[in-house]
Amino acid sequence: MAIRDIKTGEFDTATASGVSIVDFWAPWCGPCKMQGAILETKIGPAHPELNILKVDIDSEPDLAVRFGVMSIPTLLVMKDGKLAKQFVGVTSPDEIMAAVQGA
Numbered sequence: 505m506a507i508r509d510i511k512t513g514e515f516d517t518a519t520a521s522g523v524s525i526v527d528f529w530a531p532w533c534g535p536c537k538m539q540g541a542i543l544e545t546k547i548g549p550a551h552p553e554l555n556i557l558k559v560d561i562d563s564e565p566d567l568a569v570r571f572g573v574m575s576i577p578t579l580l581v582m583k584d585g586k587l588a589k590q591f592v593g594v595t596s597p598d599e600i601m602a603a604v605q606g607a
Contacts (some may be wrong), residue, residue, distance in 0.1 A: 507548055509558040512566050515559075517581040523607050524555040525600065526580040528573045530562050539577040539594050546597040554604065583607035 527535050527543060529536035543556055561568040561576060571578065571580060571587070581589040581603045588607035591599065 507543060507558060510557045510559060510564075512564050515557075515567055516585065518555065518557055520582065520585045521523055522553075522555055523588075523604055524557055524580075525604070526582060526597040527556070527558045528561055528571070528576055528578040528580070529558060530560060530576055533576050535594050536577045539579070541595070542600075551601070551604075581607050582600055585602055 515526075519526065525547065526545065527536075527539060529540060540558070547554065548556055559567050561573065567573075569576075571590075575591075575592050577594060579591040579595055579600065580587055580589075581600075589603040591603070
């Protein structure tokens with residue numbers, strides 16, 4: 505599945521079933537660009553079955569507040585609408601996939 509940007513109103517529906525990786529980021533954040541590259545080049549192509557979602561905290565601050573996002577990048581691994589794992593900071597592909605497999 506392609507990586508896509510989502511808005512607050514789409515979040516619950518987008519994460520309701522299956523496993524989703526949600527990337528909280530901002531365009532001005534250097535580490536966020538690094539995390540985005542990992543998702544775009546390593547995780548997405550190797551695991552097209554995953555739902556990878558991006559949330560720009562500048563345009564969607566309510567979602568950041570809802571999940572207590574204080575630093576970016578923050579990744580959430582969601583399983584059937586429920587939070588399974590949260591990472592703060594740039595996270596390696598191996599760590600991400602271990603969390604996905606454990607979800």
